[in-house]
Amino acid sequence: MDFDDNPEEAEYRAHVRALLEQHTGELLHGGAGESLDPATHEAEFRRTQRVLAEAGLIGIPWPREHGGQGGTLVQQAIAGQEFSRARIPTLINHIGLGMCGPTVIAHGSDDQKERYLARLLRADDVWCQLFSEPASGSDLAALRTTAVRDGDDWVVNGQKVWTTLAQVADYGILLTRTDPDRPKHAGLTMFVVDMHAPGVTVRPLRQMAGGSGFNEVFFDDVRIPDAERLGEPGEGWRVALTTLMNERVAIGGGGSDIGVPVETLAAHARDRLPALGPDRQVLARQAVGRAVVASLATRYTGYRRFTVLSQGGLPGPEASAGKLAGTAAGRLVADAGVRLLGDDAVYGAAADGDDTWQGMQAYMPGLAIAGGTDQVLRNILGERVLGLPPEPRADKSGPFSGGTR
Amino acid sequence: MNFDLDVDQRDAAAGARAFFTGSASPAAARAALEGGAVEPGHKALADIGFLGITVAEAAGGAGGSLLDLAVVAEQGGAVLAGPSLVTAARAAVLLAGVPELAALLADGSTAFAVLDGPVDGSHASIDAAGATLFLGLDGGALVVGAGEARAGQPMDATRGLASVRLTDRRVLREDAGELWARARQAAAVVLAAEDLGAADRAVQLGVAYAKERQAFGRAIGSYQSVKHMLVDAWVGVDQLRSLLWWAAWAADAAPDEFPLAASAAKAYAAEVFERAAETLIQVHGGIGFTWEHDAHLYWRRAKVDRLLLGDEAEHLDTVARLAVAGALRA
Ligand SMILES: Cc1cc2nc3c(=O)[nH]c(=O)nc-3n(C[C@H](O)[C@H](O)[C@H](O)COP(=O)(O)OP(=O)(O)OC[C@H]3O[C@@H](n4cnc5c(N)ncnc54)[C@H](O)[C@@H]3O)c2cc1C
Numbered sequence: 101m102d103f104d105d106n107p108e109e110a111e112y113r114a115h116v117r118a119l120l121e122q123h124t125g126e127l128l129h130g131g132a133g134e135s136l137d138p139a140t141h142e143a144e145f146r147r148t149q150r151v152l153a154e155a156g157l158i159g160i161p162w163p164r165e166h167g168g169q170g171g172t173l174v175q176q177a178i179a180g181q182e183f184s185r186a187r188i189p190t191l192i193n194h195i196g197l198g199m200c201g202p203t204v205i206a207h208g209s210d211d212q213k214e215r216y217l218a219r220l221l222r223a224d225d226v227w228c229q230l231f232s233e234p235a236s237g238s239d240l241a242a243l244r245t246t247a248v249r250d251g252d253d254w255v256v257n258g259q260k261v262w263t264t265l266a267q268v269a270d271y272g273i274l275l276t277r278t279d280p281d282r283p284k285h286a287g288l289t290m291f292v293v294d295m296h297a298p299g300v301t302v303r304p305l306r307q308m309a310g311g312s313g314f315n316e317v318f319f320d321d322v323r324i325p326d327a328e329r330l331g332e333p334g335e336g337w338r339v340a341l342t343t344l345m346n347e348r349v350a351i352g353g354g355g356s357d358i359g360v361p362v363e364t365l366a367a368h369a370r371d372r373l374p375a376l377g378p379d380r381q382v383l384a385r386q387a388v389g390r391a392v393v394a395s396l397a398t399r400y401t402g403y404r405r406f407t408v409l410s411q412g413g414l415p416g417p418e419a420s421a422g423k424l425a426g427t428a429a430g431r432l433v434a435d436a437g438v439r440l441l442g443d444d445a446v447y448g449a450a451a452d453g454d455d456t457w458q459g460m461q462a463y464m465p466g467l468a469i470a471g472g473t474d475q476v477l478r479n480i481l482g483e484r485v486l487g488l489p490p491e492p493r494a495d496k497s498g499p500f501s502g503g504t505r
Numbered sequence: 506m507n508f509d510l511d512v513d514q515r516d517a518a519a520g521a522r523a524f525f526t527g528s529a530s531p532a533a534a535r536a537a538l539e540g541g542a543v544e545p546g547h548k549a550l551a552d553i554g555f556l557g558i559t560v561a562e563a564a565g566g567a568g569g570s571l572l573d574l575a576v577v578a579e580q581g582g583a584v585l586a587g588p589s590l591v592t593a594a595r596a597a598v599l600l601a602g603v604p605e606l607a608a609l610l611a612d613g614s615t616a617f618a619v620l621d622g623p624v625d626g627s628h629a630s631i632d633a634a635g636a637t638l639f640l641g642l643d644g645g646a647l648v649v650g651a652g653e654a655r656a657g658q659p660m661d662a663t664r665g666l667a668s669v670r671l672t673d674r675r676v677l678r679e680d681a682g683e684l685w686a687r688a689r690q691a692a693a694v695v696l697a698a699e700d701l702g703a704a705d706r707a708v709q710l711g712v713a714y715a716k717e718r719q720a721f722g723r724a725i726g727s728y729q730s731v732k733h734m735l736v737d738a739w740v741g742v743d744q745l746r747s748l749l750w751w752a753a754w755a756a757d758a759a760p761d762e763f764p765l766a767a768s769a770a771k772a773y774a775a776e777v778f779e780r781a782a783e784t785l786i787q788v789h790g791g792i793g794f795t796w797e798h799d800a801h802l803y804w805r806r807a808k809v810d811r812l813l814l815g816d817e818a819e820h821l822d823t824v825a826r827l828a829v830a831g832a833l834r835a
Contacts, residue, residue, distance in 0.1 A: 101572065101754050103506050174506070366828040373829065382822070385829075389821030392828050393748070393769045400747035403508040410506070421740045478733040486712050486739060488726035 103403070105178075112175050116182045119155045126151045129187045137311055138192045139304070142268050145192035149223035152183075152191075159197065159221040166205060167218030174410045184361075195265055196220045196227030200273045202346040204292070207331040207339045212292060216271065228269035229343065230260040230293065230317060237262070238476045240275070241284045241337060242495075245319060247276035247291065254278075254291065254329075256299075256322040262470075266302045266315040269295045274324075275340055278333050280501040287500055288336030292328045299323075309462035345415065347471050358423070358467060359430030360460050362395040365437055368457070372440040387436040394429035398422065417484035420477040427467045427474065434460040508750070514576050521580035524553055529586035531799035534806075537662035543587035547635065551613020555581075555590060559597040559691075564607035566597070571691055571756035575698040575749060582702030585802055587663035588616075588632040591814070594695040595619045598688035599640050599647060603677055606649065609638075619692070621814070624648060624671045629657070631692075631813060632665035639669055640677075647681035650674035661805040664813070690767035693814045694752045697774035700810055701745050704774075704781035707803045708738045711781075711788040718790075731788060738784045741777035748773050765827040772820035775811035782807040 105113055120127070128148045130136045138145045152158050160176040162168020169175075191197065201220050204212055219225045236242040245258025256276060266272065272293050279287035295302070299322035304312035331339040369388045373381055402422055409415065437457035438445045449455035468474045482488045510518070528545035537543050550556050558574040560566025567573070571594065578590040593610065596617045600607040609615040618636035622628035624643045633639070634656045641648050654667035678684065712735055715726030725731050752766035782804040786793040793800040811817060 101507060101509065101511065101750070102758065103508065105506075109506075362828065363833050366831070366833055369825070370829045370831075385822050385825035386818060388828065389772070389823070389825035392824050392833075393773050393821065396751075396769055397744035397748050397773055400508070400751045401744050403506060404747055404750075407506060407508045418743070421743060425740050425744055475729070475733070478736045479729070481736045481739070482726070482732035486726075486732075486735060488712065488715055488732050488735065489724045491727050491729070492723065 109174060109178060113178050113182065116157060116179050119157060120182060120186045120188075123151050123155060124186070127186070127188055130189050136189045137313075138265065139267055139312060142192070145189075146223045146226070148188065149191050149193055152188075153222040157183075158191075159201070159217075162201070162205070162217070162221070166213055167221045172410070173406075177406060191223070192265070192268070193220060193223045193226050195229050196225075199229050199343045199347050200227040200271075203273055203290075203330060203339060203343045206342045207290070208292075209327065211327065212330075216292070225270040226265060226268050228263050228266045228272040228295070230263055230266070230272040230274040231340065231343075232262045233259060234261050238473055239495075240340065241288065242500075243275060243277060243288070245274075245276050246280070247278050247289060247324070249278075249326075250323075252326050253323045254289075254326060256291075256293070256319045256324060258319050260317040260319075262305075262314045263302075263317050264314045264470075266295065266317050267304050267312065271295060272317075273330065273343065274319075275336055277500065278336070281499045282334065283497055284495060284500045285337045286334055288340070289333045290330040290336040290339040291324050292330060293319075293322065293324055297322050297324075307466065309459060309466075313466075344472075357395060357399060357430070357433075358426035359464065360433050360437060360456070362392050362399075362433060364456075365391060365395075365433050368437055368440055372442070375442065376440075384436070384440060387432075387439060391429070391432035391436040394425075394432050398426045398429045401425070417480055420472065420480050421485075423467075423471065424474055424477045424481070427464065430460075430467065431464045434464050437461075508747075510572075510576060510750070514573060517573060518576045518580060521555070521577040522583075525580045525584050525586050529581070529584045531585050531802045534585040534587075534661070534663045534802045535796070535799075537587070538659065543635070543663050543665060545586060547588055547616050548613060550588065550590070550593075551611075556593040556613055557597075557611030558590075559594055560607050560611040561601065561604070564600075564604040564611060566607065566611040570753070570758075571694060572750065572753040575695060575753040578695045578698040579702035579705075579749075582699030582806075583706040585663050585703065585806055588635065588665055589663075589696070589699060591692045591695045591699070592618055592632050592636075595688045595692035596640060598691050599677075599681075599684065606677075618665075618669070619688070620652075620669050620671075624650075624652075624669075624674065627669045629666040629668055629813075631696075633667035633669050634665040636665075639671060641671060641674075642681065642685045643671075643674060643676075645680060645682055646676045647678040647684065648674040648676050661802075661809040663806070664809055666809070687763075689814060690764055691756055693771040693820070694749065694756065694767050696810060696814055697745070697749050697770040698753065700774040700778040700807070701742065701749050703803055703806055704738075704742050704745065704778040707778075707781040707785040707800075708735065708742055710799070711735055711738070711785045715788055725788070734784050735788065738777075738781045741773075741780055745770070745773050745777045761832070765824055765832045768815075768820040768823040768827070771815060772817045772824065775817040775820075778807040779811055 128144045156169050157179050159168040160171040161173050164170040233243045247254040247256045274291045274293040278289040299320040301318040302315050304315050438461050444450045448458050483490050533544035557566030558569045562568040596610050615638050616636045617638050618633040620627035620630045620639050620641040624641035633654050639652045650671045650673045652669040652671040654669045656667040718725045748770045752770040755763040755766045786800045
């Protein structure tokens with residue numbers, strides 16, 4: 101057991117650091133809470149990812165034939181750690197890198213891989229994930245957006261919602277219903293859709309924290325060539341599971357903190373504790389201690405999962421526990437951070453405009469919903485890890501159009 | 506990075522599981538509440554070598570790491586074994602410079618206990634009830650001596666708790682404050698390891714029952730309120746294992762991280778084990794509230810352990826103080 105870099109890892113880390121140093125002038129910098137918005141700083145975000153890609157630091161474990169580096173998951177994790185150390189904000193194409201790209205690699209045609217993957221890595225194209233709809237979020241397979249075959253094309257009509265980054269995206273992976281007469285999971289088909297195609301309308305939605313991280317997307321007679329299908333018609337659910345499996349690993353899978361790192365909380369507490377009266381200090385230390393413990397428990401559990409991956413194992417359903425526990429820990433960290441602000445805790449930002457803690461507090465509820473709600477993750481863990489029986493369901497067998505949705 | 510047990514540690518855990526499964530049980534813990542012996546007992550633990558895992562080879566021990574001991578302790582915890590390996594871990598640290606006493610610890614010829622609090626009237630201390638020789642901190646000095654033990658009515662009889670007044674004492678080492686603190690941290694980690702094993706078993710028992718028991722025409726584990734309660738308990742156990750491994754590893758491999766890691770593991774163990782034990786009872790309904798059922802034996806262990814060697818509040822405070830002072834690994 102050890103947590104240190106072996107010689108190859110140390111060498112790789114030094115390599116990454118040197119590259120980040122060398123390109124520092126071309127990269128965006130800003131830590132958690134500095135709320136850099138990809139929509140308002142789109143050009144800088146795209147440039148940042150392109151510079152990193154040209155330095156060979158994006159898509160590290162992807163095969164070389166797809167523009168990757170043919171490297172290891174360990175190298176990717178090291179690069180990720182060094183990005184956060186250098187305070188590089190979340191990459192603009194994080195959905196593309198984490199979810200869409202792996203889905204194209206697993207199910208796309210050679211032609212699609214050729215056209216899309218290298219550009220995705222460089223953020224020449226930004227991608228989004230068009231799954232959720234007004235009537236189907238947790239119950240994704242209940243979606244209603246239709247795709248109907250017409251010659252060499254499919255014609256898409258319907259609406260997606262909560263689509264992160266759609267307002268800047270060039271492409272999306274789009275899950276549609278192609279056969280309403282089959283049971284809900286069996287009549288789905290996945291496509292790559294051009295977000296600039298005629299009939300695609302994107303409307304930003306304002307989130308509770310004030311920003312516009314996600315959107316609603318309307319499809320009115322949008323034509324998608326059959327060559328843009330991912331997987332066979334009717335196989336969309338299986339394709340979507342690839343995406344969702346990668347999503348679980350991307351969020352909270354490998355020992356990176358969800359929300360503000362505990363080191364930041366510790367530094368904040370060091371600044372703020374002395375200003376509190378002795379009794380309040382005792383209470384504040386309890387809150388800080390609890391947050392640190394929960395956060396470290398999640399971080400070290402991530403290291404265990406990561407060890408499995410680095411030894412060639414596959415992420416199992418237990419990866420869902422990382423997001424569930426990480427979100428809970430993130431809430432404790434954000435809450436302790438806000439409370440330490442004293443009077444400023446009831447304002448949206450401190451007098452000097454710093455809203456790190458308030459911003460993180462307002463961001464946490466979304467994390468408990470995005471990528472599988474806390475409740476859905478508990479169902480997955482209970483059924484797939486603990487082997488508890490599922491709830492009886494009436495919606496799985498009859499035709500979707502038959503009303504058992 | 507390689508955050509996993511090695512092959513030897515896995516083998517040791519499997520061996521310990523076999524040993525403890527054959528020599529201790531919740532049934533024995535129940536019998537102990539009515540005056541029966543604590544199983545497997547001091548002699549059996551000495552004979553199989555568990556009391557000397559972290560004692561130096563020169564003193565007749567195995568010279569192993571705290572992690573080696575923790576993986577064994579976890580298996581003892583699963584079946585509520587006693588006496589606790591906490592004392593073995595703690596006394597091994599305290600006696601590192603006293604090989605002739607360490608040898609008596611390792612071969613089991615003397616039953617040691619380590620006293621918390623003043624030596625002329627200690628706090629309730631683990632396995633003091635059955636011990637013959639006591640280690641304590643007296644005005645900053647490490648002392649050893651015989652004493653009189655007074656036990657209250659046990660909540661968990663496997664813990665052997667008693668308050669002790671030393672009747673004689675000999676100084677082993679002056680200025681032993683730092684050594685004492687490190688020994689207590691090692692003890693906290695081993696207690697957390699026993700709690701991990703017990704909490705893990707409690708969750709397994711709850712899950713097994715939830716698959717079997719029917720209500721309203723289906724297994725109760727299919728109801729979300731039951732399922733989610735068990736999931737939360739399981740997630741806690743899984744995360745506790747990570748903190749515990751880290752803390753036990755740090756004892757030997759990263760001494761700078763050890764104090765924070767040990768307190769984190771102990772604080773988290775208190776919460777996780779209590780939740781697992783409460784869940785075990787609740788999932789069982791009425792049968793879970795009976796004397797004959799094993800659930801309350803896990804619950805008793807949880808209710809006692811959470812307060813031993815520093816409660817959750819003390820250890821959370823320690824974690825916060827150390828974190829604020831810059832002790833987090835960068
Ligand atoms: C910040 C953010 C970003 C997002 N980004 C994207 C994106 O890029 N692409 C995309 O496709 N989607 C995205 N989503 C949507 C997200 O995947 C859905 O919101 C989520 O799956 C929940 O679906 P819903 O909103 O329809 O809520 P519902 O499914 O209606 O859930 C409402 C409540 O019911 C509970 N519930 C539902 N079913 C069950 C069940 N079986 N058991 C127990 N409880 C249940 C839920 O836990 C929740 O509390 C994003 C969401 C957020 C908040």
